[in-house]
Amino acid sequence: MNIKLVVVGKLKEKYFKQGIAEYAKRLSRFCKFQIIEVPDEKAPESLSRAEMTDVMDKEGSRILSKIKDRDYVYALAILGKERSSEQFAKEIADLTTYGHSDITFVIGGSLGLSQRVLDRADTQISFGKFTLPHQLMRLVLTEQIYRAFMINEGSPYHK
Numbered sequence: 066m067n068i069k070l071v072v073v074g075k076l077k078e079k080y081f082k083q084g085i086a087e088y089a090k091r092l093s094r095f096c097k098f099q100i101i102e103v104p105d106e107k108a109p110e111s112l113s114r115a116e117m118t119d120v121m122d123k124e125g126s127r128i129l130s131k132i133k134d135r136d137y138v139y140a141l142a143i144l145g146k147e148r149s150s151e152q153f154a155k156e157i158a159d160l161t162t163y164g165h166s167d168i169t170f171v172i173g174g175s176l177g178l179s180q181r182v183l184d185r186a187d188t189q190i191s192f193g194k195f196t197l198p199h200q201l202m203r204l205v206l207t208e209q210i211y212r213a214f215m216i217n218e219g220s221p222y223h224k
């Protein structure tokens with residue numbers, strides 16, 4: 066199985082890099098895991114609604130260019146559907162059973178994901194109503210993907 070994270074912006078903080086590297090290493094026995102970073106759109110602090118949409122559209126086009134037609138796409142969105150770790154693990158197992166070997170997760174930039182990206186997604190997944198910084202979201206998501214494989218394996222990692 067191929068699991069790809071398409072994310073906006075570069076990861077700067079060492080502590081996030083280390084955490085993600087650890088889970089990426091653990092994931093390597095279950096799947097080919099990769100993170101693709103697309104550039105964020107430089108913008109001033111204060112933007113009109115139209116300017117914000119423009120930024121999200123530009124970042125969205127970069128995200129979409131990294132998604133293949135065959136990819137099953139999860140968009141990470143605060144207003145998406147919440148799952149438990151067990152439900153998420155079952156979904157991943159079911160996707161494999163039904164022949165989806167390319168799963169892509171997309172995480173937006175500081176303003177969020179464009180409508181075109183949300184429309185392309187097969188499903189939207191929420192980690193609750195809190196707004197998480199996109200760098201932290203990468204780490205949390207990577208751990209939850211690892212947890213899903215451990216649940217499916219029946220490992221005591223998940224209690």
Ligand SMILES: C[S@@+](CC[C@H](N)C(=O)[O-])C[C@H]1O[C@@H](n2cnc3c(N)ncnc32)[C@H](O)[C@@H]1O
Binds near residue numbers: 178192193195
């Ligand atoms: C800083 S947030 C963007 C906040 C923006 N106001 C929004 O509503 O999307 C950056 C990205 O992290 C992801 N994200 C942050 N918190 C999340 C949550 N609770 N559930 C799912 N995704 C989240 C989303 O992909 C979001 O586009």
